[in-house]
Amino acid sequence: MSRWSKFLLEWNKVIVGSILTAGSLAELFCFCSPETLFLKQYKYLMTYKEMEEPYPLTSKVDQAKYEVFEDLIRKQRLTQKQLEKIDIVINGDMNNPFHKGNLHSRFGTFIGLPIAFTFNTPEEVPMDNYRIGQTLTIEDGTQEGAVLKKSIILGKNAVKYALLHECLLTDSYYMQIKFGLIVTCISGCATFMYTSATKMKFRSGFRMLATIVPGCLVYGLVLLQFWCLYKRWKDAKVDEEVAEFGQDYVLGGLEYYSQMVRRNKALYYIMKDNTKDFFTSSGNEKERLLWNDRVPVTAKRDFFKEKMADMNET
Template identity: 30%
Template sequence: MNFQRLSAWFLKDSGKKFVFGCAVATSVGIGCVQIFPNTFLLDKYKEIIHLYKNGFTVPVSRSLLERFNKALELLEIDEIHHKQFNPFMTCGFDILSAGTYYSHFGVIIGLPINYTYIDVEHIEKSKIKILDQGVAWETDEGDRLLKSLAVSENAQIYAIAHEIQMRQTPKYFSDLFSSMGLFIGAYSVGNHMNKKYNLYGRSFGLRLCLYGLIGSFALVNYLFIKDATQVYYEKKTDEFLKSKSPVFQEGGKEFYESILNRNKALRSIMGKVGEYHYTLMGNENYGFRQKHLPLVQRRAFFEESHLPLQSV
């Protein structure tokens, strides 16, 4: 009885106004989820993913900071804008970034601890765990993983430059406006169809199916736009870096070689979990999505001076 009364209330003007208000609030919330971690809460996000040792943040070493500044110089970014890019040590073995160049909050670039390894002899093997288990370093897979963690200087400079350049693209705004726009569009289409076909007088189950279809369509379109723009800007960034400096060309080749070797090793070491995440070639498995350009293709692009980078 209570459900029927609630359902009937939603069909009244007051109920429709309430739903409209919820739709507006949800749209704003979707925007805030993407805006805040990249602007107002950027420092808080940095604190969460920062690398800590004995309760204190691990500072960026002088040599690594020099490589970071080298990437800025090769990109020919004005010195007055260098402060827009803030490096810090992050957890894990992957470089990452957040923020946008077009905000006064700037960009944070998370540098992994293995960028401080001079060679394999300096790697603290006992502290590396995979699926909460130690690694059998004496095996072929363990040896391949170990070598992949010692990333060359050129590869590090390329990886840093790639994150810096990506944060200067409109990718952030594309994700923001597409997510908000598609949600508002989904609500508008649902509301229009309810009025046009008088679905308010039909069963709630029918309207629920309609909302599900419209919502699914909007979600698929958002993921498509998000992935397509990611692949597009990755392609443009790699093409720009390769033409910018021989350091980036050599570094890109070495960087993707190390990542592919790492993924191949992890695929074997992690068993079924590794097979789910990585292919035999070392590419990442994304299911029906294409979140990034294939790693094998990106390595080949930097290996061959005449090979164009194709979006897939």
């Protein structure tokens, strides 16, 4: 036996353990740092810019922000100090609003609103550079293009609803739960790999991989289902809370999701020959088999339709 082989046999546990520990820490850092240590840089990256300067909030968005923040304070849902930790930027995508970080993190949070929120008329919508996950060139003058343009325009109540929805999501442990599941997944997979490499006796490396890979995949998929379930539950709970803020927000939610259904239907017919077909003919986002973390748009529209009907009855 060579000196090198003897060294590997004697120190295999230390070598495997060190490699897995270093790899796990590096992976965790890559997942967590954008929303914590590098949140400011991440915000700058996600902000739409003109001439290298962040795109300013328009009067419609600025007024909606003012009213939403006033309502959050009036309802004693958030304090002025908490609201100061929320920064709002315009994102160049036409997709949905999003947030990164949260109010329970020492690094704060920011909300990204789609550039579509700044448009007031269909004529302002750029059809030659339409971004929704990917950049599309949409033929102007077509029936689908006309429907798409009209579906993008949102009133102030719809913008207020979307902004309030994201503000309430920032006041959760959304980020901490996500990172907790990531830590659990990576550490569990690393422990399984370490045990397989040092404790179990395999006759070949292929058999070891045939055990490790499926085991880690199944374990990761189980945790992913917990995450998807939590996201759907939290989204539904926030919508219930939004409805308690009054008729303006219920009308805004109804308008927002009605417009989104129209937008998605138009995009379905525009993109149906595209290899990346993201939508269904009913106006929902296409569900993925193992990653279903969104409440269907039509279900959210119907929720606010029912809330509006209940308000009219009373």
